[in-house]
Amino acid sequence: MRPRHEDAVVGFVVAVDRGRYTCVVDDDRTVVAMRARELGRRGVVVGDRVHLVGDVSGRPDTLARIVRIDERTSTLMRTADDVENALEGRQERVVVANAEQLVIVSSLSDPPPRTGFIDRCLVAAYDAEIEPLLCLTKADLAGPEEVLHYYAELDLPYVLCRPEREPDELREALAGRVSVLVGHSGVGKSTLVNRLVPDADRAVGAVSAVGKGRHTSTSAVALRLPEGGWIIDTPGVRSFGLAHVSPDSLLHGFPDLVEASTRCPPNCDHTGGSGDCGLDKLVAEGGADPRRLLSYRRLLASRTGEPEETS
Numbered sequence: 001m002r003p004r005h006e007d008a009v010v011g012f013v014v015a016v017d018r019g020r021y022t023c024v025v026d027d028d029r030t031v032v033a034m035r036a037r038e039l040g041r042r043g044v045v046v047g048d049r050v051h052l053v054g055d056v057s058g059r060p061d062t063l064a065r066i067v068r069i070d071e072r073t074s075t076l077m078r079t080a081d082d083v084e085n086a087l088e089g090r091q092e093r094v095v096v097a098n099a100e101q102l103v104i105v106s107s108l109s110d111p112p113p114r115t116g117f118i119d120r121c122l123v124a125a126y127d128a129e130i131e132p133l134l135c136l137t138k139a140d141l142a143g144p145e146e147v148l149h150y151y152a153e154l155d156l157p158y159v160l161c162r163p164e165r166e167p168d169e170l171r172e173a174l175a176g177r178v179s180v181l182v183g184h185s186g187v188g189k190s191t192l193v194n195r196l197v198p199d200a201d202r203a204v205g206a207v208s209a210v211g212k213g214r215h216t217s218t219s220a221v222a223l224r225l226p227e228g229g230w231i232i233d234t235p236g237v238r239s240f241g242l243a244h245v246s247p248d249s250l251l252h253g254f255p256d257l258v259e260a261s262t263r264c265p266p267n268c269d270h271t272g273g274s275g276d277c278g279l280d281k282l283v284a285e286g287g288a289d290p291r292r293l294l295s296y297r298r299l300l301a302s303r304t305g306e307p308e309e310t311s
């Protein structure tokens, strides 16, 4: 019979490091825990709400046990394309649980915006039913017109950030919610995190200093916002492999194209090979930006084995 653990306390997982789970309990106590055997093979990721038993005092060198994972309201997934997994094929991984918002951080210049990456993130967000928010940094270096034009049909919420101004709009969008931040190296994600969470470096150090040795900075870390809510930084996630997303779900990441698929022949693969895909008709009539269709088809192709395209 399954133990009932009536004395369990609920914790929010803020970091995972080599089998040790750092959880925040009652909003003020950090408890390090391991998995109890009864969890079986179920994975615990950052953002999970878990039930803890054993020593939940949070005192140094104590270890609690996770006996239960609450049902997730969302699961943000990626297909790992790491070299070490090449032999077993690509692996699906849960990046973060229970996120409400995916903040796609992209700089307007240096490096230039990569709509391919943004499109990929949008697919992951829509697939996980997480709201996307486009966060355009380095607005002091270039204007957002071109990027926003590309997404004109999407009603995609966005905020602009520049160094000399407080990121108040972003703060407002994040307050009280659980948000995941993704972005390429150099777009200014760390700069933002440091502005949003005073003492972020120390906080990251504290939650990832479980076990011994240095933090390798590959997994996600949740940081509490002064306004309430959490941001989950994902230093190791540079791309979203989408092999786990079906072609149809992939198309839902392109709301400006999706309706035209009703004009496709049955079982259309939307690659355009057959010459009668409704998406081509839409573009030919001027009903959608050809670059959007190109981007969709690139993602479609990258699902099936081609090396990940990150531009």
Ligand SMILES: Nc1nc2c(ncn2[C@@H]2O[C@H](COP(=O)(O)OP(=O)(O)OP(=O)(O)O)[C@@H](O)[C@H]2O)c(=O)[nH]1
Residues within 6 Å of the ligand: 137, 138, 139, 140, 141, 161, 162, 163, 183, 184, 185, 186, 187, 188, 189, 190, 191, 192
């Ligand atoms: N001009 C300008 N530069 C910025 C802005 N935000 C960040 N930078 C600079 O861009 C560079 C990269 O910023 P980071 O915050 O380290 O970028 P990151 O996305 O965290 O990159 P990694 O640390 O590689 O993950 C730094 O030199 C920042 O000072 C901005 O709004 N405007």
Ligand SMILES: [Zn+2]
Residues within 6 Å of the ligand: 261, 264, 265, 268, 269, 270, 271, 276, 277, 278, 279
């Ligand atoms: Zn089609």
